[in-house]
Structures are given as structure tokens and as C-alpha cells.
Amino acid sequence: MMKSIFTLCALMALLLTVSIQYPLHQHAKYQGTKLTAPVPHHSKHIILVVxxxxxxxxxxEAIKQERAPALQFLIKHGQYFPNVVSSFPTMSVTIDSSLLxxxxxxxxxxxxLVWYDENEGRIINYGNGKREIVKLGVKPVLQxxxxxxxxxxxxxxxxxxxxELAADGKQSASINAVIYRGSFPHQLNLPKTAAFLNILPENLKTYGPxxxxxxxxxYVNPNNQKNYIWQKYGFNDKFSSEELKYLIQSGKLxxxxxxxxxxxxxxVHKNGPMDIKGIEQADRQIQEIFGTYNSWESAIKNAVWIVMGDSGQASIGGSRxxxxxxxxxxxxxxRITELRERVQKEDQILLCVNERMAYIYSIDKYVPLARIAGHLQKDDRIxxxxxxxxxxxxxIEGGKEGVLSFxxxxxxxxxxxxxxxLQGKLSILDISTKGNQxxxxxxxxxxxxxxxxxxxxPGRYLVVTARPGFELVGESSPTHLNGGGHGSLHKQDSLVPMLVTGTDxxxxxxxxxDIKDWILKMD
Known part of the structure; x- marks a missing residue:
């Protein structure tokens, strides 16, 4: 799901025909508070790897094939929870917002990842596919x-x-996370051509940890400054690993x-949910990180390690x-609003597709949501x-009668x-009851x-999801034929594993x- 950032970086390179500039990272000061060296801490460092x-x-399967020794080591020496429930829609920006x-x-x-802002009268797209970005406009998508x-x-x-950690006098770090808001001002160093073309300022101020x-x-590691388009401008596992290793080795964790x-x-998007190449690659980077300690045992002795997924993916079939x-x-x-156009007076509905989930907006007060839902209900793939x-x-559900209201x-x-x-057909959401439980x-x-x-x-809209095996498609949505997709409410999209060592x-x-409160209480 970080692919949205990669798409934006690639598109910037294509449109601006320049590489990212590399000024030295400026580690800013906290507003009103002097930023000093890390405060000594009585408990273990907590490292959350997503x-x-x-x-x-x-x-x-990767463990069975002996292709994930670091993750196997963490499971052997800690707790393993195979079914942690994600947020919804199961898209990175929403999940990471819930996590943080x-x-x-x-x-x-x-x-x-894609939604309609009624107040501004426009679609918000954080980077869902090159064709959608071009139609909506590069400038608003990047902003x-x-x-x-x-x-x-x-x-x-x-x-x-x-x-919350900053308010308690504790520092924290965010490495390549989509949602990162914190209390410290930083600047994002963008291509000079972006400012010249009035797309974005060269130095964009933001707030993070x-x-x-x-x-x-x-970036924090000076040796990480040169990451080119074929390295996804640093939005990759290797960059993330090098940043974390730098914090550990420099004593700044x-x-x-x-x-x-x-x-x-x-x-997984390309090859389907059972692909393990990405897991093997991530495991290699964790091995590299563990190598900064005297031993793997020392790594888990000196820190609490939490390694987890963010969402699952369901298989998408091979027939377009x-x-x-x-x-x-x-x-x-x-009449459906076209991506290139603002909402027109005669438009009736607007589509915002998030892979296997979509928001469908009724922008005509004379078109009831229930009527739109009735048309969709006729398709049993929904x-x-x-x-x-x-x-x-x-x-309601596609291809079947009945309503659940709650x-x-x-x-x-x-x-x-x-x-x-609850009232109505509980089987629509596969809910069972025993007494009041x-x-x-x-x-x-x-x-x-x-x-x-x-x-x-705000707005009048439907939430629509696809059954496993299928993907929702709008005017120019990216698709994943013979691959994997997420976004829906189904357990295939929604359950992720979590490995925990260093705490019971x-x-x-x-x-x-529930992870935020757990981490705050763990401190």
C-alpha cells in the first residue's frame, strides 16, 4: 500500500525530469522546547516494524522453507498472534491513522486512499494509480x-x-511510515523544478516525531541521501533498514x-497472496538490523520488538x-462525475474506488442511496x-435478499x-449470537x-466491497489481474500476524x- 508514494515519486520524476535534490537533513527543534540528545530511559526501547x-x-510457508530465519527467531523467543484485526477500509492511510x-x-x-471532500467539492487521492493522478491533476494529489x-x-x-510521547517528554522516530504526525517541525526536500513549475515549494514544512x-x-542517515527512481527514492526496505541501523549504531535510538x-x-499485488519473495526480502533486512547487536539474543534482550502486517490481500482472478x-x-x-471534471449540476453519483472497496456518493438529492444499493445488489460478485x-x-449483500440494520x-x-x-439478517455480516453475546x-x-x-x-454515500476473487474498478482504477488486492471488510483483507518479543x-x-494504548502502557 506504500505503492501510492512510489507512484507519486515516479510520476514526479517523469513530469519534472529531474532527480531529487539532496541537501543535508535538518533536524529541527521542538516548538518552544530545546531538542537535546535522547533522554536516558528506564525501560527497553520499543521497535515496531510494519x-x-x-x-x-x-x-x-516462508518459515517452513527456511527463508525467514529472523522472523522464525522472533516467533520462537516471543509471542505470536496470527489474527490481528486491521482497520477499514484496509488501505494504508486509514490503517496507519488507526495505528497511530x-x-x-x-x-x-x-x-x-481515495474519497470525496464535500466541503472542497473535489476527490482526494493520495496516489492511487498514474492514470487517476494525471486526470485529477499532479499538483493537488502531491499536495x-x-x-x-x-x-x-x-x-x-x-x-x-x-x-503523546512528546508531551510526556519522550522522543520517537518514524521511518517511511505514511502517517507520521508529531510535535517537531521538519522539512521535506523536493525537486527545485517542483517550485519552478508551481507544483510544490522546494522546502515543504511538515510535523513529525x-x-x-x-x-x-x-532522512537521518547521511549515507542514505542518494536514492534514485529505480530505488523508489528511498521508499524501500533497504532504506528503512539503513535508517534504523543508523539510529541503533549511533546511540540515537x-x-x-x-x-x-x-x-x-x-x-503480493503482482503475484498473489501466497508470494513469499517479499517476506524473504524483509527478513534479510531484519537480519541486517540484528547484526548491529553483538548477537540476535542481544537484540531481543535490549529492545521490545513488534513485527506485524497492516492488511491482508485476497486473490484476484485471471479474467478481466x-x-x-x-x-x-x-x-x-x-450520470457519473468524470475524474477530469468537477461535479457538474447534472451529475448524480460519484465513485471513489479503493481496490476491493469503494465509496459511492449520491450527489443528487433526488437519488436515494437505497436505490443505488438496489442496482448493485443484483451483482453476486459484490x-x-x-x-x-x-x-x-x-x-445488504450482492446476489441475495435481506437487510441487516444496526x-x-x-x-x-x-x-x-x-x-x-441488531435487527434483520445477521448472516449478511456472518454474525452469530448466543444470548446477548x-x-x-x-x-x-x-x-x-x-x-x-x-x-x-460528510456526505451521502454507500460503502461497497467485493467478494474474495474480485476487484472493484472505476474510470481509471489500477487493477491486479492474477495478483492480490485489499480494501474490503472480509477477513482475507483484514487479518494480519503480529510477532512480539521482549514483553509478556x-x-x-x-x-x-488497540496497539497505541498498549505501547503507551508498556513504557
Whole structure:
């Protein structure tokens, strides 16, 4: 899912025909507080490594084939949780926002990789495919992804893990994480041609933790400064590893560090969920990091290591006709806003596709959401179709009759101690009940995650997902024929493994949204 950043970097290179400039990294001062050397800390350093699209089954296969010795070592000497629940939509910007804030998108307000901002009257796209970027405009996409995502779109009403640590007098580090907002000012060093063409300023101010790496745009290791287009401008596993090794070897490792390994995501998108090349590559980098200590045993003795995935991926079939659910064709009865155009007076609906999930907006007050949902329900490749009416959320499924309606509060209690009122066909979300106790099956934490997405931003819209094997397609969406895709509510997209060494504790619940509080309490 870090591919969105890679797409933007490649497009910048193509359009600007220059390479990234490499001024020395400027480690800024905290507003109002002198930034000193790392404060001695009474407990172990905490290092959180996120391997994009890491899943349990391919991880076990990589271990079986002896191609992931470092990850096998961590499992042997710690705790292993194969089924941690991701956020929803299962797209990096939303997941990382939940990881860093401990909230779902109804509170952190980052709805997905692509969504419609009703207030600005435009589609927000953080980098979903070259064709979409060109049609929407390079300038707004770069502004949204490189600046507004962290500094404006991520709600100021929630605090990130980095901000809470800084408020407690503790430093932290972010290496190649998509969401990184913190309390310290930094600058992203962009091509001079970007400023000349009035796309972006040459030096773009942003806020992150004390130690902040973001590919060649910002780095802590001086030897990491030259990363070219074929190295994805530093948005790769090797860069991430070198940054972390530098912090360890220089004695600058702060109490908490998050480091992103993005390369596995590309392998899985291309080759499908059982591909293990990306896992093997990530494991090599972890071995390199462990090599900065006297021994692997010393590495896990001196730090708490948390290694986890962010989302899973479901297989996409090999038939363009069958595997791609082409939303413009399904909804051809309506006038759909074109990507190159602002919303026109006669437009009726607008599509924002996030691979196996989409937001479908009714921008015509005379077109009810339920009517759009009815058209989609005729296609049995579509999985979940949900919308809200007042306090009630309605859910139907493709190819079948029946409705499930729910709202927060009520007699039913789910495994996460959340209470709900339920009415209708529970099998739509594969929910079972015994007395007042609920159990989720194919759609983990389905009610809270749907509620979060449907309250993530203003507007009248549907949440739509595809069944495993299929992918939603809009006007110019990227596709993954014979590969893997994510975005949906289904467990194949939603469950990720987590390896923990150096502590016997664990999150209150095995969900990404609970990891922030666990780390803060671990300190």
C-alpha cells in the first residue's frame, strides 16, 4: 500500500525530469522546547516494524522453507498472534491513522486512499494509480499526499502516538511510515523544478516525531541521501533498514521507533497472496538490523520488538471480464462525475474506488442511496453494501435478499465489549449470537469498522466491497489481474500476524486500533 508514494515519486520524476535534490537533513527543534540528545530511559526501547501486506499463511510457508530465519527467531523467543484485526477500509492511510491514533476513521477522519471532500467539492487521492493522478491533476494529489494528509486531513482532535510521547517528554522516530504526525517541525526536500513549475515549494514544512525519515525527502542517515527512481527514492526496505541501523549504531535510538518495510506489498499485488519473495526480502533486512547487536539474543534482550502486517490481500482472478467489477457499467443508468471534471449540476453519483472497496456518493438529492444499493445488489460478485440513515446503518449483500440494520448501543455485546442494536439478517455480516453475546466470523469487528467508515467524512454515500476473487474498478482504477488486492471488510483483507518479543504483555484486544494504548502502557 506504500505503492501510492512510489507512484507519486515516479510520476514526479517523469513530469519534472529531474532527480531529487539532496541537501543535508535538518533536524529541527521542538516548538518552544530545546531538542537535546535522547533522554536516558528506564525501560527497553520499543521497535515496531510494519511489513506491508504480511499475512500468516505465507509467513508460515516462508518459515517452513527456511527463508525467514529472523522472523522464525522472533516467533520462537516471543509471542505470536496470527489474527490481528486491521482497520477499514484496509488501505494504508486509514490503517496507519488507526495505528497511530488508536481510533477508527469516524474519529481520525482519514476515510481511505481515495474519497470525496464535500466541503472542497473535489476527490482526494493520495496516489492511487498514474492514470487517476494525471486526470485529477499532479499538483493537488502531491499536495494532499505530501502535506495535507498529515497536517490537515488527519484530525487535530486526536493525538498520535508520537504526539503523546512528546508531551510526556519522550522522543520517537518514524521511518517511511505514511502517517507520521508529531510535535517537531521538519522539512521535506523536493525537486527545485517542483517550485519552478508551481507544483510544490522546494522546502515543504511538515510535523513529525523527533527523528523523521521519509525516503529521500527526509532522512537521518547521511549515507542514505542518494536514492534514485529505480530505488523508489528511498521508499524501500533497504532504506528503512539503513535508517534504523543508523539510529541503533549511533546511540540515537529513541524510546519508540516505527519503521515501515513496503516492498512485500508490491510482490503480493503482482503475484498473489501466497508470494513469499517479499517476506524473504524483509527478513534479510531484519537480519541486517540484528547484526548491529553483538548477537540476535542481544537484540531481543535490549529492545521490545513488534513485527506485524497492516492488511491482508485476497486473490484476484485471471479474467478481466469476470474478476473486475466495473462500477461505471453497473451504474450506467446514472450520470457519473468524470475524474477530469468537477461535479457538474447534472451529475448524480460519484465513485471513489479503493481496490476491493469503494465509496459511492449520491450527489443528487433526488437519488436515494437505497436505490443505488438496489442496482448493485443484483451483482453476486459484490459483497457488502452499506449506508446510513440517521442513526441506523443498513447492510445488504450482492446476489441475495435481506437487510441487516444496526446502531451503537443496545443489548448485544461483541468480543470487544462494544454494545449494538441488531435487527434483520445477521448472516449478511456472518454474525452469530448466543444470548446477548455476539461473535464475528468472516468480517472481524464488522460493526465498528463499518460504523467508522460511514462516519468518516460528510456526505451521502454507500460503502461497497467485493467478494474474495474480485476487484472493484472505476474510470481509471489500477487493477491486479492474477495478483492480490485489499480494501474490503472480509477477513482475507483484514487479518494480519503480529510477532512480539521482549514483553509478556499484549494489547487489550487483538486489533490495530488497540496497539497505541498498549505501547503507551508498556513504557
Amino acid at each position: 511489513i506491508d501486506s504480511l499475512m500468516d499463511t505465507p509467513l508460515q 491514533t488508536g481510533t477508527y476513521p469516524d474519529r481520525h477522519r482519514v476515510p481511505g 494532499d499526499s505530501l502535506y495535507k494528509l498529515n497536517n490537515e486531513h488527519l484530525s487535530q482532535h486526536v493525538k498520535t502516538l508520537h504526539e 523527533a527523528w523523521f525519515s521519509y525516503g529521500s525527502l527526509s 529513541p524510546p519508540f521507533t516505527i519503521v515501515y518495510f513496503p516492498d512485500n506489498d508490491h510482490s 471480464k469476470e474478476s473486475f467489477i466495473r462500477l461505471p457499467s453497473l451504474l450506467s443508468l446514472y 459483497d457488502v453494501i452499506a449506508w446510513k440513515e440517521g442513526e441506523i446503518i443498513h447492510v 446502531r451503537p448501543g443496545g443489548q448485544y455485546v461483541d468480543p470487544y465489549q462494544q454494545r449494538w442494536s 455476539m461473535t464475528y466470523h468472516d468480517y472481524p469487528d464488522a460493526l465498528a469498522r463499518l460504523y467508522g467508515a460511514l462516519h468518516s467524512h 504483555s499484549s494489547p487489550k484486544h487483538l486489533r490495530i486500533v
